[in-house]
Amino acid sequence: MFEKMIDPTAGPDVAAGDAPRLAERTDRLDGLTVGLLANTKQNAAAFLDAVAESLAEEHAIADVVRRTKLSITDPVPPDILTELVDTCDVVVVGVGDCGSCSASAVVDGITLEAAGLPAAVICSDAFQVSADAMAGLRGSPGYRYVRTPHPVASLDADAVRERARTALPEIVGLLTGARPGAVAR
Amino acid sequence: MTAVTGSAASDDAEDVDETARLHYAREAIEHAYAQGWTDGLPIVPVTEAVVEEFLAVTPRDRHEVVAAVPHLGRRCTVEQAAVNAAMAGCRPEYLPVVLAAWDALMNQRVVTGGGWQSTSGPAPLIIVNGPIRGELGINSAGGVLGPGFRANATIARAVGLVVRNVLGIRPQELEQATQGIPGRFTLCVGENEEESPWEPLATELGLPAGADAVSAMLLRTCEYVDNRHTTDPEGVLWDLTDTVARTGAVIGRNSSAGLLLGVEHAQLLAEAGMSKADVQRWISGHARRGAADLRRAGKEIEQGQDEGTGELRMVPDPDQIPIVVTGARNAAMSMVMRPFGFGGWSRTAHPVRRPAVSESDGGNRS
Amino acid sequence: MSIDEQALAGLRDTLAADDYRLAVTESETGYQVTITAGPESCDDCLVPKPVMRSVLTSALGVPEDAIELVYPTDPA
Numbered sequence: 346m347f348e349k350m351i352d353p354t355a356g357p358d359v360a361a362g363d364a365p366r367l368a369e370r371t372d373r374l375d376g377l378t379v380g381l382l383a384n385t386k387q388n389a390a391a392f393l394d395a396v397a398e399s400l401a402e403e404h405a406i407a408d409v410v411r412r413t414k415l416s417i418t419d420p421v422p423p424d425i426l427t428e429l430v431d432t433c434d435v436v437v438v439g440v441g442d443c444g445s446c447s448a449s450a451v452v453d454g455i456t457l458e459a460a461g462l463p464a465a466v467i468c469s470d471a472f473q474v475s476a477d478a479m480a481g482l483r484g485s486p487g488y489r490y491v492r493t494p495h496p497v498a499s500l501d502a503d504a505v506r507e508r509a510r511t512a513l514p515e516i517v518g519l520l521t522g523a524r525p526g527a528v529a530r
Numbered sequence: 531m532t533a534v535t536g537s538a539a540s541d542d543a544e545d546v547d548e549t550a551r552l553h554y555a556r557e558a559i560e561h562a563y564a565q566g567w568t569d570g571l572p573i574v575p576v577t578e579a580v581v582e583e584f585l586a587v588t589p590r591d592r593h594e595v596v597a598a599v600p601h602l603g604r605r606c607t608v609e610q611a612a613v614n615a616a617m618a619g620c621r622p623e624y625l626p627v628v629l630a631a632w633d634a635l636m637n638q639r640v641v642t643g644g645g646w647q648s649t650s651g652p653a654p655l656i657i658v659n660g661p662i663r664g665e666l667g668i669n670s671a672g673g674v675l676g677p678g679f680r681a682n683a684t685i686a687r688a689v690g691l692v693v694r695n696v697l698g699i700r701p702q703e704l705e706q707a708t709q710g711i712p713g714r715f716t717l718c719v720g721e722n723e724e725e726s727p728w729e730p731l732a733t734e735l736g737l738p739a740g741a742d743a744v745s746a747m748l749l750r751t752c753e754y755v756d757n758r759h760t761t762d763p764e765g766v767l768w769d770l771t772d773t774v775a776r777t778g779a780v781i782g783r784n785s786s787a788g789l790l791l792g793v794e795h796a797q798l799l800a801e802a803g804m805s806k807a808d809v810q811r812w813i814s815g816h817a818r819r820g821a822a823d824l825r826r827a828g829k830e831i832e833q834g835q836d837e838g839t840g841e842l843r844m845v846p847d848p849d850q851i852p853i854v855v856t857g858a859r860n861a862a863m864s865m866v867m868r869p870f871g872f873g874g875w876s877r878t879a880h881p882v883r884r885p886a887v888s889e890s891d892g893g894n895r896s
Numbered sequence: 897m898s899i900d901e902q903a904l905a906g907l908r909d910t911l912a913a914d915d916y917r918l919a920v921t922e923s924e925t926g927y928q929v930t931i932t933a934g935p936e937s938c939d940d941c942l943v944p945k946p947v948m949r950s951v952l953t954s955a956l957g958v959p960e961d962a963i964e965l966v967y968p969t970d971p972a
Binding site for chain 1: 941
């Protein structure tokens with residue numbers, strides 16, 4: 346019964362959308378509010394804090410908003426995403442320091458871009474395979490992120506700061522119009 | 531029944547037949563509930579022929595994508611919007627307004643972000659300008675925010691059903707509203723252009739005078755300001771601003787605000803020589819609170835403090851305070867409204883696109 | 897069917913960083929891939945199966961449905 350009644354949820358294949366596009370970038374980070382989206386991996390928050398510290402010193406950013414997602418495997422929860430969209434101009438995501446958290450961090454980066462926020466995702470180089478695979482699955486093959494040597498979890502505080510300083514130029518490059526190289530659409 | 535009414539046998543058969551059809555209609559509505567297709571209120575069953583009736587009144591291709599949530603990989607075509615508009619109780623001729631509402635919504639950064647899923651559970655506010663208000667019976671006067679007007683009620687509901695059915699964002703699932711607001715069911719107003727002392731919103735936003743157009747934003751709530759006490763424009767402005775600047779509305783860096791200005795307040799301010807832009811500037815300049823007030827409310831906010839006075843500016847730039855004149859000219863009251871997100875309103879109005887009028891129609895659309 | 901040994905080696909290294917091992921055996925319909933956990937592995941660190949399948953598809957040169965994937969958490 347009611348076969349003639351149109352199902353309002355039916356339609357073209359919902360999964361087959363256009364490839365997510367990257368958000369518009371500005372040339373400089375001066376005066377921008379930077380969001381830090383950390384997972385709960387050891388040293389992730391410390392790494393992002395060190396990045397923010399260097400950004401404040403070298404790029405005169407206006408403010409920092411810190412958020413932590415409690416599940417390393419799930420994508421960024423909607424309420425945190427909304428908060429970041431509302432309050433931030435760019436977001437640094439990390440640290441992808443295991444197979445699934447690298448994949449998840451890349452998804453968060455792609456999600457933030459789709460929501461209009463330039464994002465820089467940091468993954469440790471041991472998990473390049475899963476990070477790239479996830480980008481491919483999400484329709485963004487060739488998605489660029491920042492690689493830092495594995496491991497991150499076992500570093501002491503000074504070493505974390507040093508890593509952050511080393512990664513900084515690439516992070517700034519990804520967040521600004523100075524983004525190097527071709528970008529997959 | 532027959533014993534009481536004493537009807538003839540042929541009338542009897544008709545009665546039975548009609549009763550059966552009504553019961554069948556009710557079952558169809560129950561079927562829609564069982565499928566999870568409704569917002570809690572009954573819907574209208576839709577068939578292919580109904581969808582075609584709707585598609586006939588828009589020049590837009592049925593496959594055109596009018597809404598999307600990129601991060602969920604979901605999108606909605608004109609045809610899907612038509613199905614849900616019919617379900618919502620729209621007449622076919624409302625569809626062009628529904629589609630223009632989607633054009634307006636998709637221009638809002640919060641809508642293409644995670645806005646539909648937010649804990650604040652915002653409602654899409656749809657504002658209609660132009661002669662189409664009269665044609666379709668879109669209320670812009672008494673009880674404009676209340677029930678009783680089919681066009682207002684169903685146009686906005688058509689948006690909500692798309693969010694639920696096509697974008698797949700349902701409460702307690704992908705939608706994470708803590709409490710939500712009743713406007714999420716439906717929230718559509720016409721601007722009272724006839725009694726507004728100022729140019730219509732769509733004209734302010736750059737469309738030609740007399741254009742049929744829709745503007746939209748997500749809204750967290752509306753709060754009344756009842757001031758029938760004074761004819762002093764500054765008194766009214768201070769009263770509005772006190773609500774604008776309340777601490778509870780502050781999250782993040784500041785709060786957002788706009789006005790659904792009643793006709794009497796609008797006329798009072800205009801008679802004092804103020805334009806809409808003057809009112810926006812006045813409120814933006816005067817909506818301040820001392821840091822101590824905010825601290826007392828447990829909100830330590832460093833950024834945006836005035837260096838001299840230590841006061842905080844509570845709302846963003848003047849042009850991010852939308853002003854819409856709406857409601858009846860029967861009492862001096864207005865609403866402060868709270869757009870969702872800060873400084874993100876697109877400030878755009880979107881034309882209602884209808885099929886070109888053919889000669890044989892004699893210029894009449896309806 | 898041609899296995900990209902280099903890609904497979906890369907995948908093995910990635911898994912080893914989280915203390916997982918990977919074994920590939922031929923089956924009638926394609927390949928069976930079994931992943932086992934070492935003592936230092938973290939439960940949450942293995943990528944979701946769709947991601948693993950997508951990586952294996954390119955490394956093994958077969959479509960996804962030709963790969964039978966066994967995770968340490970799967971019931972024996």
